[in-house]
Amino acid sequence: MAIKVGMEVSIAAAEAVKQANTDIVAAYPITPQTHIVEHLAELVNNGDLDAEFIPVESEHSAMSVCAGSSAVGARSFTCTSSQGLALMSEIVYIAASLRLPILMLLANRSLSGPLGIWNDHSDVMSIRDCGWIQVFAENGQEVYDHVFIGYRVAEDRNCLLPFLVNLDGFILTHMVEPIEMIDQAVVDRYLPPYKPLYSLHPDHPVTMGAFADPALYTEAKKAQDEALKGSLPYIMKGWQEFGDLTGRYYHPIERYKTEDAKVILVTQGSLGGTASIAIDNLREKGELAGLVKIRLWRPFPFKEFREAVKGAELVVVMDRAISYGGPGGPLAGEIRSALYAQERRPRVVNVIAGIAGRDVAPEDFERMLQQAQQGSGEGYEIYGVRG
Amino acid sequence: MIEIRLHGRGGQGAVTSAELLALGAIKEGRYAQAFPSFGPERRGAPVVAFCRISDEDIKLRAVIYQPDIVLVLDPSILRLVDVSNGLKADGVLVANTRFSPEDIKKELGVKSRVATVDANKIAQEELGLTITNTTMLGALLKASEVVDKGAMIEPLQERFGRLAERNIKALERAYQETQIL
Amino acid sequence: MSKPEREITWKELNVGCVIDEPGNAATYRTGDWRSQRPVYNKDRCIRCGTCYIFCPDMAIKTIEDGYIEHDLYYCKGCGICAQECPTEAIAMKDEVE
């Protein structure tokens, strides 16, 4: 059994990118993603990673470079945050439609304006429909592990989709914590070199990115949608095999004390642990509370989610992004529609909290759950806002 | 679980102190977190960093509001920032100051234990500059044995290389010279 | 993939809509776009290749000894070949119904 090493999560992520024998790193600096890229530059310049490090002039070009390099069959990595994602988002969508297995780490941060460098999920929610496989990591270990899992699943001939790992900015990127590193031999066993189905090479000329008129566009989009939906079993397979090698098993939905829960809190990302403390506290006070953490965001695991909340009377969804003038936060919107067709459906109360670095402590979760008891289930509340 | 809040000025290495402490705990096979205050502070501005140490997996990711230990790296911050804010009654304030614990207790009105050491002097003598982040770790370990002093050697060596010896010596001296009340 | 586009189902599309038959656009007839057709007078042709090199539609085939032939499957009737021919060996004539 490998020992745990204390390191900053960003460093661990970069080490994983190295261990995955990445060929191309293209990135532009943005807080709080910088430590990942800085460490990768160091690894490349010290000869520890044989890759091309491409210090692009913008995030738009970072994703464009990755599109080009992935299209020739190179294992390609980028990472960004907030405004950087917004700038590159045009190409993020195209990378999915081209079915290029690029890996991206997103250090989640609020979108301007006002400018704020702190953590929430408004950046990733702006590309919710980009067609990538998207997961949320709860801790540094999950970030490190999902570099390997991400490449493995993305490059699976049954998927061939880009893979996005969300890690909360600062809360994870700047956190020093114990990480269990995987032996290189195990990494090599789990993650074979990328063998593209199609690649740009003169020996077999192909055309990529052709345009579609209305007679074919719908078919192209249907194929893309089926590919993303159809990736679920291969994501599960990637997790299963990773678990068999490391003992760490991941699931689309993580449940905490949901079996008999009447009130279930739903979160994504690094606040899951904090939320679980609130659940313990509420249980001590006699509340039948439980927690559901959504790891897999796309494709959305409808079946697993419905199963997880089936006994609940009240589901409290904590969103970390606002859909201005909409029905609720993006996560609550998903969850309400996931449950709408159910015969017995719980009331879904939406709380928006932890926006742009506003700290959320266990007591906050407790208060949210208590306040939600009175919630109508319509619209949303912004927790802790003054005035 | 022990929660520690560190006060310093940007560029003085408060984050490094927190990290070294966490790394020491992890070397012991325990769980730890170290994280900065996530601010845009630049060199010179008062900053805080945090550290949690536990024998079990740490789930909590919120900021530390009620620390068991407060570590103050810079004497000039003592009167500038409310360093004892939230400090638990059975906690300890560890400060870099020329003054005695008694003086500090009286001046700041701290009810909990107070440990002091003139870390500026030690750092100046041992390292040739008043960067006190490693020196103050000695004071912290004297005031509360959150991590075994021996477990700190390796992280210090990894971080400081050929300068490690002098930092370890500064830490040792502070450990010896710290007064607690 | 050479099926008419209106008959292609989503399952028949390659991954990423990649087209793996290089140059299959050559099946597409652009000759229908023509309202004027080139008429070639071999006797005046000095086999300089000017028409061949200037044709944007690759609709001029060179045959034995450098003489040419228009490929009316592709020729859009732009008239560049006639204009550029140094010996006026090509003339443009209206297409008739």
Place this chain on the structure above:
Amino acid sequence: MIKHLDRLSVKKARQVSKEEYFVPGHRACQGCAEALAVRLVAKALGKNNVIACATGCIEIFSSPMPLTSWNVPWIHVAFENAAAVASGIESGLKVLMRKGRLPQQKINVTAMAGDGGTSDIGLQALSGAFERGHNFVYCCFDNEAYMNTGIQRSSATPFGASTTTSPAGKVVSGQTSWKKNMPEIAVAHDIPYVATACTSYPFDLMEKVKKAASIEGPAYVHILSVCPTGWRLPTHLSIHAGRLAVKTGMFPLYEVERGRYTLSVDLPKLLPIEEYLKIQGRFRHLTPEMIKGIQKRVRDEYEKLRKKVQMTNEDQQGKAVS
């Protein structure tokens, strides 16, 4: 009077490869000199060539699913990023060959874009790729406006030209700014090779593209590609118009090799610009005063270019004498 500056010789035409890497069946307009330019570039670069293409006419007329006009590997990602995609292709091939996952061989990487995709929206990505020094050839197919979207002005639209967003109105008469000097912007990046070319001089064009590919590092070829549709010109005059652009000095042909300027055709006397302007509908509204202004600017610019040729060749001449 010379009809063809580089008179097409039987020999030259016969030497040209008959292979087409850009095949017929493409859907460019009748008389499209951009399609011709693409054909000549593809021919010059041959089989071992991977192309990253920007959104625009070329992309649309060459890749309507499920058909492709390309016989070489080709990718289109977006409008403004051809240089960045090409950077990724070049770096990807390099690293895969270095790591032994692809056999070592010379594969040229080409980026293609129109004038808008180059001198407007794609300028940042292009500048980045030049600065990073990727080994690739960037071809700008300049037809002097956004033709794909319906003839809107770009920064490459010449002064006075009427487009749908710089119409010849009652108060403002066409494009009010001078054509952005994109080749000079490329030169400012200190890249090893910059050239201008025009489809009306096909052998010159192909030689420049080949030279660009043979040089290590970024190379930029700016190709004037006459658009009869956008310039409001009879389709058969595409080649003729390009020739006039060169002979009037509106679009001089030159090369800049490691900072050294050479004129590809030195014109002892420029034709009056009216010759060029009068055949195009987009200039029909120009007043004599406007034409006079354009004429002066063209002469001045040509003189400036000549001076650069002189200045950057002085050293060599000095050496030759001593």
